[in-house]
Amino acid sequence: MWSAQDVARDQVRRQANGLDMAAVAEKVAEAAVRERETVEQLRRGGSFSEFEADPERPAAVWAARHVEWQRVRDLMARAGWGEYEPERDTQGSKWAQEREERRDGALAARAAFEARRREEADELRAELWLSAAPSRLVRAAADRAGLMPAQVLAQLAERVVVGEDGTVSVPPFTPSR
Incomplete structure (x- = not known):
C-alpha cells in the first residue's frame, strides 16, 4: 500500500521528533551506511x-x-531549528496527510470488498436445465413480461414459500420488471 518513500517518510517523521541537529546528522550517517549495506x-x-x-x-x-x-x-x-518538530515541517505534514488519505481510501475499499464478499456468500448461483414443457412456459411468461427467462426464474425463486412440513410452493404472481 505504501511506497518505499512513504515508509521512509513515516518512520523518519516519528523517529526525528525532538531530535537535535547532531542526532539528525547521526541518523543521516547511519542511513547512508545501511543504504550501502543493503x-x-x-x-x-x-x-x-x-x-x-x-x-x-x-x-x-x-x-x-x-x-x-x-x-x-x-x-x-x-529554518534554524534547535530540534525537529513534525508539526512545523509543512512538507512532511502534507505527505503524512496524503498517506493517511490513501490509507483511509484503501481501508474503505477493503471494507466494501469484504461486504460484497459476505453478500455473495449468501447468494446462490445455479445453472438450471428444464425439460421442454416447463421451459416453454417460462419462456412464454418471460416474453409477456418483457424479461429474460432467468429473470422470471429469479422472481419465482424470490417468492418461494417453504411449509412447516417441508413442502415448497409459490403463490400465484405476475412476473414484472
Whole structure:
C-alpha cells in the first residue's frame, strides 16, 4: 500500500521528533551506511528476510530513508531549528496527510470488498436445465413480461414459500420488471 518513500517518510517523521541537529546528522550517517549495506547485500544475492516478497524493497526503503533524513537535516539548518518538530515541517505534514488519505481510501475499499464478499456468500448461483414443457412456459411468461427467462426464474425463486412440513410452493404472481 505504501511506497518505499512513504515508509521512509513515516518512520523518519516519528523517529526525528525532538531530535537535535547532531542526532539528525547521526541518523543521516547511519542511513547512508545501511543504504550501502543493503545495496551490497542485494548485489551479492543475499536475502534480507525469508518473509520479504520483494528482495529489492529493503534497499529501496533505506535509500529513501537516507534521502528523508537529509531533507530533515537541511530543513532544520535552513529554518534554524534547535530540534525537529513534525508539526512545523509543512512538507512532511502534507505527505503524512496524503498517506493517511490513501490509507483511509484503501481501508474503505477493503471494507466494501469484504461486504460484497459476505453478500455473495449468501447468494446462490445455479445453472438450471428444464425439460421442454416447463421451459416453454417460462419462456412464454418471460416474453409477456418483457424479461429474460432467468429473470422470471429469479422472481419465482424470490417468492418461494417453504411449509412447516417441508413442502415448497409459490403463490400465484405476475412476473414484472
